[in-house]
Amino acid sequence: MKKGSLEHLKKLNRHLVLETIRSNQPISRAKVAQKLNLSRSTVSAIVDELISKKFVMETGFGSSTREGGRKAIELRFNPRSGFGVGVELLLKGLFICITDLDGYVVWKERWETDKDFRTIYECILSSLDKASVLMDAVIAVGFCIPGLINCKEGIIVDVPEFGWKNVHFVDEMKKYLAKPIYINNDVNCAALCERWVGGAKDLDDFIYIYIGLGSGVGSAIVANGSLVLGKDFMAGEIAYFLLEEDVSSNRMNMPGEFGIFEKKISGSALAGIEGTVQQLFRAYKKGEPSSILAVNRFVTSLSVGIANMVSLLNPEKVIIGGEVSDYMQPVLNEVQSKVSKMTPIQTTIETAMVGSEAGAIGVIAYSFELEQNIM
Structure with missing residues (x-):
């Protein structure tokens, strides 16, 4: 085996051992070897290296075997390494x-x-x-x-x-x-924050939609466990979505201008109706007709956009983040219901778990x- 190939294999095995310990802790060397179908000597050598680098620590003896055999030393991942x-x-x-x-x-x-x-x-x-x-x-x-x-x-x-x-x-x-x-x-x-510590934890297929208080609207796509970036790193630019009504009215996306879909669902678009997004949703909850009309229009436009993305990508979840999502709880069920009717491909729609730190x-x-x- 060539030196480069051997190094790659060592790195792969090291990563597999570490992730096995991380996912199954506490776990013994013998059980790691069994799960990965690697020799005990290979696993022991890798574990010794991980311990020396402080990625893994020994936590004492586990329980004895059914046959009363010697207790094995158990291992844990050390997140502070x-x-x-x-x-x-x-x-x-x-x-x-x-x-x-x-x-x-x-x-x-x-x-x-x-x-x-x-x-x-x-x-x-x-x-x-x-x-x-x-x-x-x-x-x-x-x-x-x-x-x-x-x-x-x-x-x-x-x-x-x-x-x-x-x-x-x-x-x-x-x-x-x-x-x-x-x-x-x-x-x-x-x-990626939502996938690591939030509502999309460990999901391989989901969509994240960002709606800011200003003009910002965008999305990120995770498919098969990887970010979809696009040829020019512009995948997920939902601000440029068009509906049939836009085309028939000759409303097109122009370079250097806000996108047509962005003008319908952004925080700026919503705030222009009632003063601020917060005021709009507050008036909506009070039953004010103009606010109900504006929020219903927002819900429909957003639902159409989500339904089209769901039909194309088949995500397990759609997560809505950004400042506008903080006010969306009263209409989230309606968005879910509309999307479920607009496409036979089912998904779960939630607001983001992580806020400004995301x-x-x-x-x-x-x-x-x-x-x-x-x-």
């Missing part, structure tokens, strides 16, 4: 989140500051210090960014909010951070997934 740093770039500053390997937040902090690379680096150092986490324990640093991202090349293609175009973000940050660095779009990150936590999940071969 490494940490991730997630940095969400905001219009006014940064939001930094630090988690362990299980997604438990050990520190979070918002910084109202400039977004030059040195300042970002200094804020990360300060947050790590406050969290009592050493840089040596950081597995990776991820950046959640509100715009069009080439995550494979580490390039910010376009972020209109910041006036950024074609910024080689990862290359610039590498001048300050000697750690693996990853970037992704904020909606994708929020979806982007920063999700980009940590994304970074850990890409760095899993180190474990």
Whole structure:
């Protein structure tokens, strides 16, 4: 076997052993070997390496066998053996989140500051210090960014909010951070957060729809366990959805303008009716006719969009996030009912479990997934 192939096999086995311990803890070396159909000597060598790196710890003897045989030493995954740093770039500053390997937040902090690379680096150092986490324990640093991202090349293609175009973000940050660095779009990150610690935990097929208080509308698609990015990293741009009524009225999507579907379901569109989204839904609950009409129109438009996505992608769940989702509980059952009537392909529709931290936590999940071969 070639050296490269042997190294790949070792990494694969190491990952399999670690995930088996993580999913079945506490578990003995013998049971790991049995589950993976690997030799006990191979598993023992891998476990010894994982213990030396503190990814795994021995927790004492388990129960004896049925035959009264010797008790085996049991193993557990150690989530505090490494940490991730997630940095969400905001219009006014940064939001930094630090988690362990299980997604438990050990520190979070918002910084109202400039977004030059040195300042970002200094804020990360300060947050790590406050969290009592050493840089040596950081597995990776991820950046959640509100715009069009080439995550494979580490390039910010376009972020209109910041006036950024074609910024080689990862290359610039590498001048300050000697750690693996990853970037992704904020909606994708929020979806990955829900998959890691939220309502889509461990699901391989789901859709995340973001509806912000402003003009922002977007979605992220997870299919067969992977993010669907698209040729130009623009998969999930539901803001550009069209209905037959739009085409017949010659309402088309134009470059540089808000999408037609976005104009129907965004926070800005809803707020323009009653003043704020909160006021609109409050008036809806009070039974005010104009608000009922506006919310019903929103529910129908959103349901049509979801039904079309469900028919195309067959997701197990559709999760609605963003600030508007905070007000949607009174109409969620109606959205579910309408979608169920619009398509024979059934799904579950829920609001997101994780709020404003989702982007920063999700980009940590994304970074850990890409760095899993180190474990």
